[in-house]
Amino acid sequence: MATPLTAARLVAALRAEGCTVHEVPGWRTNNRNHKGTWGPVHGVMIHHTVTGPDVDVVGLIFRGHSTLPGPLATGCITKDGVVHLTGNGRANHAGGGDGDVLEAVIGESYKTRPPRPDKHDGSAGAADGNARFYGWECENEGDGKDPWPKVQYDAMVRATAAVCRAHGWTGKSAIGHLEWSDWKVDPRGIDMAAFRRDVDELLAHEPGWAAGSSTYTVARGDTLWSIAASKLGDGNRWREIATLNRLKNPDDITPGQKLKLPRK
Ligand SMILES: [Zn+2]
Known part of the structure; x- marks a missing residue:
């Protein structure tokens, strides 16, 4: 094609x-x-x-x-x-x-x-x-x-x-x-x-797959920045989390929500 x-x-x-x-x-x-x-x-x-x-x-x-x-x-x-x-x-x-x-x-x-x-x-x-x-x-x-x-x-x-x-x-x-x-x-x-x-x-994988990707459950007080900083070692990578999870509003995460994380 x-x-x-x-x-x-x-x-x-x-x-x-x-x-x-x-x-x-x-x-x-x-x-x-x-x-x-x-x-x-x-x-x-x-x-x-x-x-x-x-x-x-x-x-x-x-x-x-x-x-x-x-x-x-x-x-x-x-x-x-x-x-x-x-x-x-x-x-x-x-x-x-x-x-x-x-x-x-x-x-x-x-x-x-x-x-x-x-x-x-x-x-x-x-x-x-x-x-x-x-x-x-x-x-x-x-x-x-x-x-x-x-x-x-x-x-x-x-x-x-x-x-x-x-x-x-x-x-x-x-x-x-x-x-x-x-x-x-x-x-x-x-x-x-x-x-x-x-x-x-x-x-070789489904669209959106990333090697070493994992899941994180949102805790009270988390922000995408804090999650990116603690789990990926760089708060600036919050955008990747937003993209991977198709978050329209990155501020809108709630405790208990499961987020896919890109590889570290
Ligand atoms: Zn060129």
Whole structure:
């Protein structure tokens, strides 16, 4: 099934997988479909944004910049693990790449890594990646030093698994930009073979599953923050608990209520 997901199906798939989703206003009609084809789709491409903390990275991926109009991806996954949807359709993220890689992704026929690309944007015979791949632009400076927080990495894996599950693909349908184009180095610091194994691990379970997840019974005086601090070691992870349990109002928990907890 290689027909692109509708906006509604993409959102539903991401939420069911346990992602924290933020729909950037206007994303459903933001695309480059007037400039080229969109679909059939065959995979998900992972990128780093090359941005630091002072940049409105979500706005950048939505709008693009003076030399490259947006959207620059289907979504932007920020360091706090939120999946910001920025584009519904063709986006300027992949550019030209290697058709042999595309064939290997379509057939999911490679072992741990697709064939090394020897094409890039502008190469003779390059394949049009923007027509074929969803793209996640992931907030990172791309200098090899900027860390990938666990909550962000997990969101990248989960968002990719959501798309793969919706299409009936395996983790082999997810590649890094550097596996597509011999000009690219992103996502620097992510081992894509390990990333694909992590996607496959999610796909082997029900949507929303997390390794080492457990249950907690709410006691009097608890808040999501206090539970996250005591059980996960970081109060900021209260958002993960809210997402996992589909809590509409995070303040609305009652003693005796059972909450699923993500892995520590
Ligand atoms: Zn890239």
